[in-house]
Amino acid sequence: MTIELYSFAQSGNAYKVANYLNVAGIPWTEHFVDFFNGGARTPEYRSINPMGEVPAMVDGDVTLSQSGAMLEYLIDKHGHFATADADKYEVLRWVLWDNHKFSSFVGPCRFMMNFLPEEKRSADVIGYLSSRVKMSLDILNTHLEGRKWIVGETATSADFSCCSYLFYDEPFGMDRSKYPHIEAWLENIRQMPNWKHPYDLMQGHPL
Amino acid sequence: MTIELYSFAQSGNAYKVANYLNVAGIPWTEHFVDFFNGGARTPEYRSINPMGEVPAMVDGDVTLSQSGAMLEYLIDKHGHFATADADKYEVLRWVLWDNHKFSSFVGPCRFMMNFLPEEKRSADVIGYLSSRVKMSLDILNTHLEGRKWIVGETATSADFSCCSYLFYDEPFGMDRSKYPHIEAWLENIRQMPNWKHPYDLMQGHPL
Numbered sequence: 001m002t003i004e005l006y007s008f009a010q011s012g013n014a015y016k017v018a019n020y021l022n023v024a025g026i027p028w029t030e031h032f033v034d035f036f037n038g039g040a041r042t043p044e045y046r047s048i049n050p051m052g053e054v055p056a057m058v059d060g061d062v063t064l065s066q067s068g069a070m071l072e073y074l075i076d077k078h079g080h081f082a083t084a085d086a087d088k089y090e091v092l093r094w095v096l097w098d099n100h101k102f103s104s105f106v107g108p109c110r111f112m113m114n115f116l117p118e119e120k121r122s123a124d125v126i127g128y129l130s131s132r133v134k135m136s137l138d139i140l141n142t143h144l145e146g147r148k149w150i151v152g153e154t155a156t157s158a159d160f161s162c163c164s165y166l167f168y169d170e171p172f173g174m175d176r177s178k179y180p181h182i183e184a185w186l187e188n189i190r191q192m193p194n195w196k197h198p199y200d201l202m203q204g205h206p207l
Numbered sequence: 208m209t210i211e212l213y214s215f216a217q218s219g220n221a222y223k224v225a226n227y228l229n230v231a232g233i234p235w236t237e238h239f240v241d242f243f244n245g246g247a248r249t250p251e252y253r254s255i256n257p258m259g260e261v262p263a264m265v266d267g268d269v270t271l272s273q274s275g276a277m278l279e280y281l282i283d284k285h286g287h288f289a290t291a292d293a294d295k296y297e298v299l300r301w302v303l304w305d306n307h308k309f310s311s312f313v314g315p316c317r318f319m320m321n322f323l324p325e326e327k328r329s330a331d332v333i334g335y336l337s338s339r340v341k342m343s344l345d346i347l348n349t350h351l352e353g354r355k356w357i358v359g360e361t362a363t364s365a366d367f368s369c370c371s372y373l374f375y376d377e378p379f380g381m382d383r384s385k386y387p388h389i390e391a392w393l394e395n396i397r398q399m400p401n402w403k404h405p406y407d408l409m410q411g412h413p414l
Contacts, residue, residue, distance in 0.1 A: 051304070051346050062296070066307065069300040089269070093276040097258070099307035100273065124331035139258050 003028040003074075006048060006056040008035050009204025010115065012107055012165035014055035016067040017074070018201050020160045023192045024080035032203040036115065067164075068095045071157040083156050090151045094158035102140070105132040106165040110172035115205075130173035137179055144181035148188055155189070163189050167198055210235040210281075211265040213255065215242050216411025217322065219314055219372035221262035223274040224281070225408050227367045230399045231287035239410040243322065274371075275302045278364040290363050297358045301365035309347070312339040313372040317379035322412075337380035344386055351388035355395055362396070370396050374405055 003021065005028050007014035021028045033039045033054050040052040049056040053065040059077075064070050075082050083091045109129035112121050140162060143150065150158040165172070166186055176183060189195065199207075210228065212235050214221035228235045240246045240261050247259040256263040260272040264280075271277050282289055290298045316336035319328050347369060350357065357365040372379070373393055383390060396402065406414070 050349065051308075053304075053308075064296055064300055066300045066303040068303045069296050072299060073296050089271055089276050089280050092279060093271055093273040096273040096275045096303070096306050097260075099303050100311050101258075101260075104307050104311040122331040122335065124329040125335045128329065128332045128335075142257065 001060055004031055004058040005029070006031045006033050006045070006054060006058075007202050008033050008039075008054060009199050009202040010168075011035065011054050011202075012103060012110075012168065012198070013053075013067045014202060015167070015198040016161050016164040017055055017057065017070045018198070019164065019189075019195070020071055020074060020081070020157075022196060022201055023194055024074075024078060025194070026074065026078055026080070030202060034205075036205050066099075068099055068157070068161060071095070071160060075157060081155050081157065081160070084152055087152045087156070091156045091158045094150050095161045098158070098161040101132075102136040102162060103165055105129050105136065106172055109133050110165065110168065110170055113172060114170040126173075133173045137174060137182065141179040141181045144185045147181075148185070150185075155192070159185075159189065164198075208267055211238055212236070213238045213240050213252070213261060213263040213265075214409050215240050215246075215261060216406050216409035217375075218242065218261050218409075219310060219317075219375065219405070220260075220274045221409060222374070222405040223368050223371040224262055224264065224277045225405070226371065226396075226402070227278055227281060227288070227364075229408055230402055231281075231285060232401070233281065233285055233287070237409060241412075243412050273306075275306055275364070275368060278302070278367060282364060288362050288364065288367070291359055294359045294363070298363045298365045301357050302368045305365070305368040308339075309343040309369060310372055312336050312343065313379055316340055317372065317375065317377055320379060321377040333380075340380045344381060344389065348386040348388045351392045354388075355392070357392075362399070366392075366396065371405075 003026065005017060007018060007030060033045065035054055039045060040054050046052060048058065048063060049065045051065055055067060056063065056065045057070045064073060109126065112126055149155050150162060163186060166182065210233065212221065212224060214225060214237060240252065242261055246252060247261050253259060255265065255270060256272045258272055262274060263270065263272045264277045269280065271280060316333065319333055356362050357369060370393060373389065
Protein backbone atom coordinates (compact mmCIF):
# COMPACT_ATOMS: atom_id res chain seq x y z
CA MET A 1 0.00 0.00 0.00
CA THR A 2 1.54 3.33 -1.00
CA ILE A 3 1.11 6.62 0.77
CA GLU A 4 -1.88 8.60 -0.50
CA LEU A 5 -1.52 12.37 -0.65
CA TYR A 6 -4.59 14.53 -1.17
CA SER A 7 -3.24 17.60 -2.90
CA PHE A 8 -3.37 20.13 -5.70
CA ALA A 9 -0.38 21.71 -7.40
CA GLN A 10 -1.15 25.27 -6.29
CA SER A 11 -0.97 24.24 -2.61
CA GLY A 12 2.40 25.09 -1.14
CA ASN A 13 1.46 23.10 1.94
CA ALA A 14 0.88 20.02 -0.23
CA TYR A 15 4.17 20.68 -2.01
CA LYS A 16 6.06 20.54 1.31
CA VAL A 17 5.15 16.85 1.53
CA ALA A 18 5.15 16.00 -2.21
CA ASN A 19 8.63 17.52 -2.62
CA TYR A 20 9.91 15.48 0.33
CA LEU A 21 8.35 12.23 -0.92
CA ASN A 22 9.71 12.85 -4.42
CA VAL A 23 13.32 13.63 -3.55
CA ALA A 24 13.38 10.94 -0.84
CA GLY A 25 12.16 8.41 -3.43
CA ILE A 26 9.26 7.17 -1.30
CA PRO A 27 6.38 5.77 -3.41
CA TRP A 28 3.16 7.78 -3.18
CA THR A 29 -0.16 8.15 -4.93
CA GLU A 30 -1.62 11.54 -5.71
CA HIS A 31 -5.30 12.39 -5.27
CA PHE A 32 -6.26 15.70 -6.85
CA VAL A 33 -8.53 17.83 -4.64
CA ASP A 34 -10.55 20.34 -6.67
CA PHE A 35 -9.96 22.92 -3.95
CA PHE A 36 -10.92 26.06 -5.88
CA ASN A 37 -14.32 24.51 -6.67
CA GLY A 38 -15.16 23.33 -3.16
CA GLY A 39 -13.44 19.95 -3.32
CA ALA A 40 -12.23 20.24 0.28
CA ARG A 41 -15.75 20.88 1.57
CA THR A 42 -17.50 17.75 0.27
CA PRO A 43 -18.72 15.11 2.75
CA GLU A 44 -16.33 12.61 1.09
CA TYR A 45 -13.34 14.84 1.73
CA ARG A 46 -14.51 15.77 5.23
CA SER A 47 -14.58 12.06 6.07
CA ILE A 48 -10.80 12.06 5.43
CA ASN A 49 -10.12 15.44 7.02
CA PRO A 50 -12.93 17.03 9.04
CA MET A 51 -11.01 20.33 9.01
CA GLY A 52 -11.20 20.49 5.21
CA GLU A 53 -7.45 21.01 4.98
CA VAL A 54 -5.26 20.25 1.97
CA PRO A 55 -2.98 18.35 2.07
CA ALA A 56 -4.19 15.26 3.89
CA MET A 57 -2.23 12.02 3.93
CA VAL A 58 -3.35 8.44 4.38
CA ASP A 59 -0.80 5.68 5.08
CA GLY A 60 -2.68 2.52 6.00
CA ASP A 61 -4.29 3.17 9.39
CA VAL A 62 -2.72 6.60 9.77
CA THR A 63 -4.52 9.70 8.51
CA LEU A 64 -2.93 13.10 9.05
CA SER A 65 -3.33 16.71 8.08
CA GLN A 66 -0.79 19.50 8.64
CA SER A 67 2.32 19.15 6.51
CA GLY A 68 4.66 19.47 9.51
CA ALA A 69 3.07 16.46 11.20
CA MET A 70 3.27 14.46 7.94
CA LEU A 71 6.95 15.32 7.51
CA GLU A 72 7.74 14.22 11.07
CA TYR A 73 5.79 11.00 10.58
CA LEU A 74 7.50 10.24 7.24
CA ILE A 75 10.97 11.04 8.53
CA ASP A 76 10.43 8.86 11.62
CA LYS A 77 9.22 5.99 9.41
CA HIS A 78 11.57 6.23 6.43
CA GLY A 79 14.64 7.96 7.82
CA HIS A 80 15.40 10.23 4.86
CA PHE A 81 16.53 13.70 5.92
CA ALA A 82 16.37 12.74 9.59
CA THR A 83 17.26 15.38 12.15
CA ALA A 84 20.28 14.92 14.41
CA ASP A 85 19.10 14.56 18.03
CA ALA A 86 20.96 17.71 19.01
CA ASP A 87 18.98 19.70 16.42
CA LYS A 88 15.54 18.37 17.32
CA TYR A 89 14.09 21.52 18.90
CA GLU A 90 15.81 23.85 16.46
CA VAL A 91 14.26 22.04 13.50
CA LEU A 92 10.85 21.98 15.19
CA ARG A 93 11.20 25.69 15.94
CA TRP A 94 11.72 26.49 12.25
CA VAL A 95 8.86 24.24 11.13
CA LEU A 96 6.62 26.04 13.62
CA TRP A 97 7.96 29.42 12.55
CA ASP A 98 7.13 28.57 8.95
CA ASN A 99 3.57 27.59 9.86
CA HIS A 100 3.08 30.44 12.31
CA LYS A 101 4.83 33.38 10.71
CA PHE A 102 5.68 32.59 7.09
CA SER A 103 3.56 30.16 5.04
CA SER A 104 0.51 31.31 7.02
CA PHE A 105 0.93 34.72 5.35
CA VAL A 106 2.60 33.81 2.03
CA GLY A 107 -0.15 31.31 1.20
CA PRO A 108 -3.15 33.63 1.79
CA CYS A 109 -1.30 36.58 0.18
CA ARG A 110 -0.55 34.60 -2.99
CA PHE A 111 -4.10 33.23 -3.03
CA MET A 112 -5.67 36.67 -2.83
CA MET A 113 -3.26 38.23 -5.35
CA ASN A 114 -3.60 35.49 -7.97
CA PHE A 115 -6.52 33.10 -7.51
CA LEU A 116 -9.33 35.03 -5.82
CA PRO A 117 -11.67 36.83 -8.27
CA GLU A 118 -10.59 40.46 -8.59
CA GLU A 119 -13.79 41.84 -7.07
CA LYS A 120 -13.07 39.91 -3.86
CA ARG A 121 -9.53 41.21 -3.45
CA SER A 122 -8.78 43.91 -0.89
CA ALA A 123 -5.80 46.23 -1.29
CA ASP A 124 -5.72 46.68 2.50
CA VAL A 125 -5.58 42.95 3.15
CA ILE A 126 -2.96 42.37 0.44
CA GLY A 127 -0.91 45.21 1.93
CA TYR A 128 -1.23 43.74 5.41
CA LEU A 129 -0.31 40.20 4.35
CA SER A 130 2.57 41.45 2.17
CA SER A 131 4.07 43.36 5.08
CA ARG A 132 4.04 40.18 7.20
CA VAL A 133 5.57 38.23 4.31
CA LYS A 134 8.37 40.78 3.96
CA MET A 135 9.20 40.69 7.68
CA SER A 136 9.53 36.94 7.52
CA LEU A 137 11.58 36.99 4.31
CA ASP A 138 14.00 39.37 6.04
CA ILE A 139 14.34 37.00 8.99
CA LEU A 140 14.89 33.97 6.77
CA ASN A 141 17.36 35.75 4.47
CA THR A 142 19.42 36.97 7.43
CA HIS A 143 19.44 33.50 8.97
CA LEU A 144 20.58 31.85 5.72
CA GLU A 145 23.64 34.07 5.28
CA GLY A 146 26.60 31.70 5.42
CA ARG A 147 24.40 28.63 5.76
CA LYS A 148 23.63 25.95 3.19
CA TRP A 149 20.61 24.61 5.13
CA ILE A 150 18.38 26.12 7.81
CA VAL A 151 19.64 23.89 10.64
CA GLY A 152 22.88 21.90 10.70
CA GLU A 153 24.79 20.48 7.75
CA THR A 154 22.03 18.68 5.87
CA ALA A 155 18.52 19.35 4.65
CA THR A 156 15.78 18.74 7.24
CA SER A 157 12.03 19.17 7.48
CA ALA A 158 12.74 22.84 8.28
CA ASP A 159 14.01 23.29 4.70
CA PHE A 160 11.15 21.32 3.10
CA SER A 161 8.66 23.37 5.09
CA CYS A 162 10.09 26.88 4.68
CA CYS A 163 11.03 26.65 0.98
CA SER A 164 7.79 25.43 -0.40
CA TYR A 165 5.81 28.54 -1.36
CA LEU A 166 8.97 30.23 -2.65
CA PHE A 167 9.17 27.97 -5.73
CA TYR A 168 5.99 29.42 -7.21
CA ASP A 169 6.34 32.07 -9.86
CA GLU A 170 3.11 33.97 -9.22
CA PRO A 171 3.65 37.23 -7.34
CA PHE A 172 3.21 37.21 -3.57
CA GLY A 173 5.02 40.35 -2.55
CA MET A 174 8.62 39.05 -2.84
CA ASP A 175 11.24 41.07 -4.70
CA ARG A 176 13.73 38.25 -5.26
CA SER A 177 16.68 40.58 -5.82
CA LYS A 178 16.49 41.58 -2.15
CA TYR A 179 16.97 38.08 -0.76
CA PRO A 180 20.19 36.62 -2.19
CA HIS A 181 20.71 34.13 0.64
CA ILE A 182 17.21 32.77 0.16
CA GLU A 183 17.79 32.45 -3.59
CA ALA A 184 21.07 30.56 -3.04
CA TRP A 185 19.36 28.21 -0.61
CA LEU A 186 16.48 27.56 -3.03
CA GLU A 187 19.10 26.65 -5.63
CA ASN A 188 20.56 24.09 -3.18
CA ILE A 189 17.13 22.50 -3.01
CA ARG A 190 16.66 22.62 -6.81
CA GLN A 191 19.94 20.70 -7.10
CA MET A 192 18.61 17.74 -5.12
CA PRO A 193 18.41 14.61 -7.30
CA ASN A 194 15.04 14.33 -9.04
CA TRP A 195 13.77 17.69 -7.71
CA LYS A 196 10.67 18.96 -9.50
CA HIS A 197 8.77 22.23 -9.58
CA PRO A 198 5.35 21.92 -7.90
CA TYR A 199 3.56 22.33 -11.25
CA ASP A 200 5.56 19.41 -12.66
CA LEU A 201 5.00 17.24 -9.62
CA MET A 202 1.29 17.50 -8.83
CA GLN A 203 -1.93 17.87 -10.75
CA GLY A 204 -3.32 21.35 -10.43
CA HIS A 205 -6.00 23.77 -11.42
CA PRO A 206 -5.48 25.15 -14.94
CA LEU A 207 -3.32 28.26 -14.86
CA MET B 208 19.20 27.73 37.43
CA THR B 209 15.53 28.28 36.68
CA ILE B 210 13.96 28.60 33.27
CA GLU B 211 13.84 32.17 32.01
CA LEU B 212 10.80 33.18 29.98
CA TYR B 213 10.83 36.45 28.05
CA SER B 214 7.20 37.44 27.91
CA PHE B 215 4.48 40.01 28.41
CA ALA B 216 1.00 39.33 29.70
CA GLN B 217 -0.80 40.35 26.50
CA SER B 218 1.07 37.69 24.51
CA GLY B 219 -1.05 34.60 24.04
CA ASN B 220 2.01 32.82 22.68
CA ALA B 221 3.89 33.56 25.92
CA TYR B 222 0.88 32.42 27.91
CA LYS B 223 0.99 29.00 26.21
CA VAL B 224 4.31 28.38 27.95
CA ALA B 225 3.68 30.34 31.17
CA ASN B 226 0.39 28.51 31.73
CA TYR B 227 2.12 25.16 31.23
CA LEU B 228 5.02 26.03 33.57
CA ASN B 229 2.60 27.30 36.20
CA VAL B 230 0.17 24.37 36.31
CA ALA B 231 3.04 21.86 35.97
CA GLY B 232 4.74 23.51 38.97
CA ILE B 233 8.07 24.00 37.19
CA PRO B 234 10.09 26.94 38.60
CA TRP B 235 10.58 29.80 36.14
CA THR B 236 11.68 33.41 36.08
CA GLU B 237 9.79 36.03 34.14
CA HIS B 238 11.48 38.75 32.06
CA PHE B 239 9.06 41.42 30.93
CA VAL B 240 9.56 42.45 27.27
CA ASP B 241 8.22 45.95 26.59
CA PHE B 242 6.87 44.71 23.25
CA PHE B 243 4.48 47.56 22.48
CA ASN B 244 7.35 50.05 22.83
CA GLY B 245 9.89 48.19 20.69
CA GLY B 246 11.31 45.98 23.43
CA ALA B 247 11.60 43.01 21.02
CA ARG B 248 13.62 45.04 18.51
CA THR B 249 16.52 46.12 20.75
CA PRO B 250 20.01 44.71 20.13
CA GLU B 251 19.90 43.13 23.60
CA TYR B 252 16.71 41.26 22.82
CA ARG B 253 17.88 40.32 19.32
CA SER B 254 20.94 38.70 20.91
CA ILE B 255 18.52 36.30 22.64
CA ASN B 256 16.15 35.91 19.71
CA PRO B 257 17.28 37.28 16.32
CA MET B 258 13.73 36.93 15.02
CA GLY B 259 12.45 39.37 17.64
CA GLU B 260 9.79 36.93 18.73
CA VAL B 261 8.08 36.85 22.11
CA PRO B 262 8.16 34.51 23.93
CA ALA B 263 11.75 33.35 24.06
CA MET B 264 13.00 30.86 26.61
CA VAL B 265 16.45 30.28 28.06
CA ASP B 266 17.22 27.13 30.05
CA GLY B 267 20.96 26.95 30.65
CA ASP B 268 22.56 26.30 27.25
CA VAL B 269 19.23 26.01 25.45
CA THR B 270 17.59 29.08 23.91
CA LEU B 271 14.33 28.65 22.02
CA SER B 272 11.58 30.67 20.42
CA GLN B 273 8.22 29.33 19.18
CA SER B 274 5.94 28.22 22.00
CA GLY B 275 5.34 24.80 20.42
CA ALA B 276 9.06 24.01 20.46
CA MET B 277 9.32 25.18 24.08
CA LEU B 278 6.37 22.99 25.11
CA GLU B 279 7.91 19.94 23.44
CA TYR B 280 11.27 20.64 25.08
CA LEU B 281 9.71 21.16 28.53
CA ILE B 282 7.51 18.07 28.28
CA ASP B 283 10.47 15.94 27.15
CA LYS B 284 12.54 17.23 30.08
CA HIS B 285 9.99 17.37 32.89
CA GLY B 286 7.37 14.82 31.86
CA HIS B 287 4.28 16.75 32.92
CA PHE B 288 1.39 16.37 30.46
CA ALA B 289 3.42 14.00 28.30
CA THR B 290 1.80 12.64 25.15
CA ALA B 291 1.13 8.92 24.80
CA ASP B 292 3.30 7.50 21.99
CA ALA B 293 0.20 6.54 20.00
CA ASP B 294 -0.96 10.17 20.04
CA LYS B 295 2.35 11.76 19.02
CA TYR B 296 1.42 12.87 15.50
CA GLU B 297 -2.12 13.80 16.45
CA VAL B 298 -0.87 16.15 19.19
CA LEU B 299 1.75 17.64 16.86
CA ARG B 300 -0.95 18.08 14.20
CA TRP B 301 -3.07 20.17 16.57
CA VAL B 302 -0.12 22.25 17.79
CA LEU B 303 0.72 22.98 14.15
CA TRP B 304 -2.92 23.70 13.34
CA ASP B 305 -3.00 26.18 16.21
CA ASN B 306 0.11 27.95 14.94
CA HIS B 307 -0.89 27.75 11.28
CA LYS B 308 -4.63 28.34 11.29
CA PHE B 309 -5.74 29.62 14.67
CA SER B 310 -3.39 31.65 16.91
CA SER B 311 -1.80 33.09 13.76
CA PHE B 312 -5.09 34.85 13.06
CA VAL B 313 -6.52 35.31 16.59
CA GLY B 314 -3.34 37.04 17.77
CA PRO B 315 -3.10 39.63 14.95
CA CYS B 316 -6.89 40.17 14.97
CA ARG B 317 -6.94 40.88 18.71
CA PHE B 318 -3.85 43.08 18.38
CA MET B 319 -5.40 45.21 15.67
CA MET B 320 -8.81 45.42 17.37
CA ASN B 321 -7.45 46.38 20.78
CA PHE B 322 -3.83 47.49 20.90
CA LEU B 323 -3.05 49.18 17.58
CA PRO B 324 -3.80 52.93 17.48
CA GLU B 325 -7.21 53.48 15.91
CA GLU B 326 -5.83 55.35 12.91
CA LYS B 327 -3.78 52.28 11.97
CA ARG B 328 -6.67 49.84 12.09
CA SER B 329 -8.25 48.62 8.86
CA ALA B 330 -11.86 47.40 8.78
CA ASP B 331 -10.98 45.22 5.78
CA VAL B 332 -8.09 43.56 7.59
CA ILE B 333 -10.11 43.06 10.77
CA GLY B 334 -12.91 41.55 8.67
CA TYR B 335 -10.47 39.24 6.92
CA LEU B 336 -8.75 38.07 10.10
CA SER B 337 -12.10 37.65 11.92
CA SER B 338 -13.41 35.42 9.16
CA ARG B 339 -10.34 33.17 9.50
CA VAL B 340 -10.77 33.15 13.30
CA LYS B 341 -14.42 32.09 12.97
CA MET B 342 -13.59 29.24 10.58
CA SER B 343 -11.06 27.91 13.06
CA LEU B 344 -13.38 28.34 16.05
CA ASP B 345 -15.99 26.27 14.19
CA ILE B 346 -13.45 23.51 13.56
CA LEU B 347 -12.28 23.46 17.17
CA ASN B 348 -15.80 23.59 18.61
CA THR B 349 -16.93 20.69 16.42
CA HIS B 350 -13.88 18.67 17.37
CA LEU B 351 -14.41 19.23 21.11
CA GLU B 352 -18.00 17.96 21.13
CA GLY B 353 -17.95 14.94 23.45
CA ARG B 354 -14.27 15.39 24.29
CA LYS B 355 -12.71 16.65 27.52
CA TRP B 356 -9.30 17.30 25.88
CA ILE B 357 -8.21 17.80 22.27
CA VAL B 358 -6.36 14.48 21.97
CA GLY B 359 -6.77 11.43 24.20
CA GLU B 360 -7.85 11.34 27.83
CA THR B 361 -5.53 13.91 29.37
CA ALA B 362 -4.35 17.46 28.67
CA THR B 363 -1.42 17.73 26.23
CA SER B 364 0.54 20.48 24.55
CA ALA B 365 -2.32 20.65 22.01
CA ASP B 366 -4.58 21.99 24.77
CA PHE B 367 -2.00 24.43 26.15
CA SER B 368 -1.37 25.72 22.63
CA CYS B 369 -4.93 26.04 21.32
CA CYS B 370 -6.54 27.47 24.48
CA SER B 371 -4.21 30.31 25.13
CA TYR B 372 -5.66 33.31 23.30
CA LEU B 373 -9.19 32.29 24.28
CA PHE B 374 -8.69 33.27 27.93
CA TYR B 375 -8.38 36.95 27.09
CA ASP B 376 -11.42 39.13 27.56
CA GLU B 377 -10.70 41.72 24.86
CA PRO B 378 -12.81 41.25 21.72
CA PHE B 379 -11.27 39.28 18.84
CA GLY B 380 -14.32 38.33 16.84
CA MET B 381 -15.56 35.44 19.03
CA ASP B 382 -19.21 35.26 20.05
CA ARG B 383 -18.77 32.87 22.98
CA SER B 384 -22.41 31.76 22.99
CA LYS B 385 -21.82 30.01 19.65
CA TYR B 386 -19.04 27.72 20.89
CA PRO B 387 -20.34 25.77 23.91
CA HIS B 388 -17.86 22.90 23.50
CA ILE B 389 -14.96 25.34 23.48
CA GLU B 390 -16.32 27.06 26.59
CA ALA B 391 -16.68 23.71 28.43
CA TRP B 392 -13.11 22.76 27.50
CA LEU B 393 -11.76 26.14 28.68
CA GLU B 394 -13.50 25.47 31.99
CA ASN B 395 -11.64 22.13 32.23
CA ILE B 396 -8.40 24.06 31.89
CA ARG B 397 -9.49 26.70 34.44
CA GLN B 398 -10.11 23.86 36.91
CA MET B 399 -6.48 22.72 36.77
CA PRO B 400 -4.77 23.19 40.19
CA ASN B 401 -3.18 26.63 40.49
CA TRP B 402 -4.46 27.81 37.07
CA LYS B 403 -4.17 31.57 36.59
CA HIS B 404 -5.50 34.06 34.05
CA PRO B 405 -2.70 35.49 31.86
CA TYR B 406 -3.08 38.92 33.46
CA ASP B 407 -2.57 37.36 36.90
CA LEU B 408 0.39 35.27 35.80
CA MET B 409 2.63 37.62 33.81
CA GLN B 410 3.61 41.27 33.92
CA GLY B 411 1.97 43.19 31.11
CA HIS B 412 1.44 46.53 29.52
CA PRO B 413 -1.06 48.67 31.43
CA LEU B 414 -4.64 47.99 30.25
